[in-house]
Amino acid sequence: MPSYRKDSEGFICSIITGPSHVWLKVSFEENFSGEPMIVPLPPRGDCEHGSMPLDAKLAAVLEGITEANEEFGCHFQAARIWVVENDTPRHSLYHYAAYCLVKQLNVDPTVFG
Numbered sequence: 665m666p667s668y669r670k671d672s673e674g675f676i677c678s679i680i681t682g683p684s685h686v687w688l689k690v691s692f693e694e695n696f697s698g699e700p701m702i703v704p705l706p707p708r709g710d711c712e713h714g715s716m717p718l719d720a721k722l723a724a725v726l727e728g729i730t731e732a733n734e735e736f737g738c739h740f741q742a743a744r745i746w747v748v749e750n751d752t753p754r755h756s757l758y759h760y761a762a763y764c765l766v767k768q769l770n771v772d773p774t775v776f777g
Contacts, residue, residue, distance in 0.1 A: 666764045670776040673767065674744065677761040684754065685711075688725065688761040689746040692769075696741040700726070707750035716753030721745075724755045728762030736770040 667678045680707075702722045705761035725745050733740055747758070768775050 666761065666769075668765075668768055668775045669763045675763045675765050675776055677768075679757060679761055679764075684713075684752040684757060686754075686757040686761050687748045688758065688765070690725070690729075690742050690762065690765055691744045692740045693743040694741070696743045700742040701744045703744060703746045704748075705746055708748055709750070710773045711752075712752045712762065713750060713752045715749075716755075718747070721747050721758050724758035725762040728759040728764075729766050730736070731759075732763045732766030732770070736767060737769045738766065739770065742768045 665679075667676060669676050671689070674689045676687070676689045678687045679685065687705075700722070702718050722745060725747075726742065729740055729742055732738070742762075752758075
């Protein structure tokens with residue numbers, strides 16, 4: 665089950681499923697054009713899941729945003745994306761976290777506090 669919050673820079677989705685976990689923060693901007701900036705954050709804890717290239721994380725996040733935009737008829741555009749270096753290197757988790765952010769912003773933004 666994803667958990668959500670926001671800070672001064674963006675919206676955050678955290679997913680923990682047993683040994684797998686991903687923390688994702690995205691700032692959205694209207695009429696943003698160009699490639700979003702991806703910001704790697706230092707490792708948290710002592711997890712050693714292996715690695716996933718930043719461009720692969722970026723692709724997964726953008727796919728999740730696109731899927732949710734299409735499904736919910738919205739137009740969220742990522743300007744900046746933060747990821748934790750040692751999170752689980754699974755495309756599906758980053759895709760799902762991004763999808764969930766856009767879904768919640770469209771369906772029930774109150775979950776972000």
